[in-house]
Amino acid sequence: MNPPADLMRRLIAIDPIFAQARQIVTDAGQFNDIYIIDDTWVIRVPRTPAAAVTLRHEVQMLRALQGRLPLMVPDPVYVCETPGQEYMGYHLLPGVALLPEVLDAVPDVAGYDRIAAQIAAFLRALHALKPADLGLDLPLRDTPQEWADLYAQFQDKLYPFMRPDARAQVTRTFEHYLADARLHAWQPSMRHGDLGGSNILYDPESQRITGIIDFANTGYGDPALDVAALSTMGDDLLARIYQGYPAMATMMERARFYRSTYALQQALYALRDGNEDDFADGIAEYV
Secondary structure (H helix, E strand, O other), X not given: OOOOHHHHXXXXXXXXXXXXXXXXXXXXXXXXXXXXXXXXXXXXXXXXHHHHHHHXXXXXXXXXXXXXXXXXXXXXXXXXXXXXXXXXXXXXXXXEEOOHHHHHOOOOHHHHXXXXXXHHHXXXXXXXXXXXXXXXXXXXXXXXXXXXXXXHHHXXXXXXXXXXXXXXXXXXXXXHHHHOHHHHOOOOEEEOOOOOHHHEEEEOOOOEEEEEOOOOOOEEEOXXXXXXXXXXXXXXXXXXXXXXXXXXXXXXXXXXXHHHOHHHHHHHHHHHHOOHHHXXXXXXXXX
């Protein structure tokens, strides 16, 4: 599948280099269509109005974060925010996603430690930032009210699909979290919001992290959200990251709660967007 003709016309009008494209590789992200042009450019096109709003937010975050982090992040070169025609384009960052099979192929402990140290340095730098440092006025995210609202959506939209015991378990988990004031006494910071292996780029030759992508959910909130995402990559790596970022110790209980909501969040947003495959995958363990 090639990019829509109207998108290519707009890109060519901005930069004639796109008229000379020899290879276009397509992919489908969770919320965007992705086109990789000549292994040089990434063009992301939102599939829904909700994804378009998120893309505009991501552009704002990426522009504000340029030069402030120890790892490369996308730099939006081409941006269109016209309603119904939104897209973002940036230079392709080197590396492959740090998926389980890639992480398993790291040849030695030194390689693991190098990866962990880079991730820890990224977390320290990002979590040290406040919106004022970036010249931004951002709302506070990850509040108890935000999680209460998400809980209500789970009950309204997803509980009808779920087994009674699965509903009861989710209810217990949320009621405990929402009632425990101790879990809400965190200091807000900038956080990535989706720092799993699919958004961490790695060069197997140098055995180094080369960049971080997907800042769609980046904002001012609980840094434990990033620890939750990293925890999906395994306890061994997380323990090594902790050595370079011991402040994680205060985040672990919240991180476990956040991680417990991932599959249901996937199901909820897939249901909203009419994505049957992602919905089935997200809700599978609850039906």
